[in-house]
Amino acid sequence: MKHAVPFLNLCISFVVFITALSLVVYMLASFVTGTYDVAFQIFDTLFLSPADRQLVLNGLNADFLHTIALLIVLMKAYRILVEYMRFYHIDIKYMMEMGIIASILELLFNYQSYSQDMRYVLLGIAVSFTTIYAFRHDTLVSAMKESRREMQKWIKDLED
Numbered sequence: 001m002k003h004a005v006p007f008l009n010l011c012i013s014f015v016v017f018i019t020a021l022s023l024v025v026y027m028l029a030s031f032v033t034g035t036y037d038v039a040f041q042i043f044d045t046l047f048l049s050p051a052d053r054q055l056v057l058n059g060l061n062a063d064f065l066h067t068i069a070l071l072i073v074l075m076k077a078y079r080i081l082v083e084y085m086r087f088y089h090i091d092i093k094y095m096m097e098m099g100i101i102a103s104i105l106e107l108l109f110n111y112q113s114y115s116q117d118m119r120y121v122l123l124g125i126a127v128s129f130t131t132i133y134a135f136r137h138d139t140l141v142s143a144m145k146e147s148r149r150e151m152q153k154w155i156k157d158l159e160d
Contacts (some may be wrong), residue, residue: 013085020081027074034067062109069105076101087151093133093140100129 041060045053076098084090103126111119133140 009088012088016081016085020078020085023074023078023081027071027078030067030074031071034064038064066105066109069109073098073102073105087148088155089147089151091140091144091147093144096129096133096140100126100133103129 038060041056045056048056076094080090080094080098083094103122106114107119107122107126114122
């Protein structure tokens with residue numbers, strides 16, 4: 001049993017590493033293809049009239065901003081995976097940050113894809129997480145530090 005726990009931790013860390021690597025590859029591919037699509041659509045508008053060009057660029061702005069917002073959420077997910085690989089647990093602080101960012105960005109850039117009820121749910125998530133984060137930030141940070149200390153102590157005890 002003494003050798004099984006470090007091996008299992010190593011296996012789980014490997015799976016998390018592969019997941020984080022896949023996430024990075026997906027972010028890079030999404031960024032490159034999104035930039036290519038934006039550049040291609042911009043070049044297509046060169047020979048359009050100014051009114052038609054403005055219509056195309058208005059739609060393009062919303063899509064591009066939503067892509068950037070998605071990349072921000074994916075970067076936060078990457079950070080959560082890296083923290084898990086380092087400390088073998090996920091901090092609630094990072095999960096709340098991701099919930100705040102994802103719900104607000106979806107409301108800002110992709111609201112037309114959701115029903116009115118779902119918009120209220122996203123708004124409720126954003127407001128409640130932001131309130132908790134604002135008023136309990138010190139508690140979240142101290143809990144994160146304490147759990148890291150305990151995890152490092154636990155890892156040290158396993159190594160001994």
